[in-house]
């Protein structure tokens with residue numbers, strides 16, 4: 397068998413999202429991508445949809461140029477044990493929350509290791525991925541890693557000691573935003589809007605506000621000031637948000653996720 401370019405370990409929510417974008421964007425021919433996914437129904441569906449190859453066991457992963465770890469941190473040790481020595485691989489890329497570069501390097505002493513944190517908007521090419529490189533990664537390998545993640549959105553390089561914070565903000569962030577959107581939709585329904593209209597209004601308000609803040613490089617406080625007419629509706633709404641402690645709740649969400657990411661070390 398011709399050497400695979402990439403072996404993806406774990407075809408769950410994140411692994412399958414990245415695989416879809418890589419195949420759709422033509423970043424690599426699907427027959428050069430292998431997937432190891434124990435759920436045979438999910439694995440076959442992805443094979444059929446994308447034309448990738450299925451790996452029958454984890455030892456086959458070591459024959460590909462790049463091994464991509466998209467399993468839960470809790471099964472990392474089992475996966476390493478099942479994989480054995482990687483015979484031909486040069487690079488291991490992890491998207492696992494909490495698992496440090498040092499632990500990756502210990503598990504894969506002969507490979508270059510890279511710790512990354514993408515997020516779920518990757519599925520529509522609007523993700524953001526933070527990358528921390530282990531020692532000895534060549535410029536060509538860095539280019540390969542960035543190319544993979546640029547295919548699913550923006551890329552930033554961060555020091556590894558910031559990775560748990562990144563995980564808590566942008567990795568988990570889509571979950572917080574989804575909760576906020578759901579609440580806004582329910583709020584619209586509460587004041588009489590049909591749910592489909594409330595959904596359209598909430599989503600476009602969210603993406604429009606994000607686009608405005610980004611394109612105009614506007615400080616969020618200035619945008620808030622622009623929307624609040626004296627004695628008007630917005631300041632009445634913001635007063636309710638402040639009384640409910642929404643700012644503190646969001647900061648605490650990031651803090652709690654950060655602490656959880658730190659706890660996952662050594663999984």
Ligand SMILES: NC(=O)C1=CN([C@@H]2O[C@H](COP(=O)(O)OP(=O)(O)OC[C@H]3O[C@@H](n4cnc5c(N)ncnc54)[C@H](OP(=O)(O)O)[C@@H]3O)[C@@H](O)[C@H]2O)C=CC1
Pocket residue numbers: 405406407408409410411432433434435454466467468469471474475478491492493513514515516567
């Ligand atoms: N979801 C997200 O938004 C993000 C997740 N991540 C990280 O991505 C990783 C995966 O998360 P997510 O996709 O949400 O999780 P999922 O549970 O959806 O996917 C993990 C997949 O790995 C499979 N798996 C379990 N054991 C093995 C094994 N021994 N060999 C191969 N595959 C195996 C699971 O199969 P089965 O279900 O049958 O056990 C499952 O399909 C995590 O480490 C997480 O921290 C990073 C950024 C964002």
Ligand SMILES: O=C(O)[C@@H]1CCC=N1
Pocket residue numbers: 493563567568
């Ligand atoms: O919830 C989690 O643990 C993963 C990591 C970031 C997003 N999802």
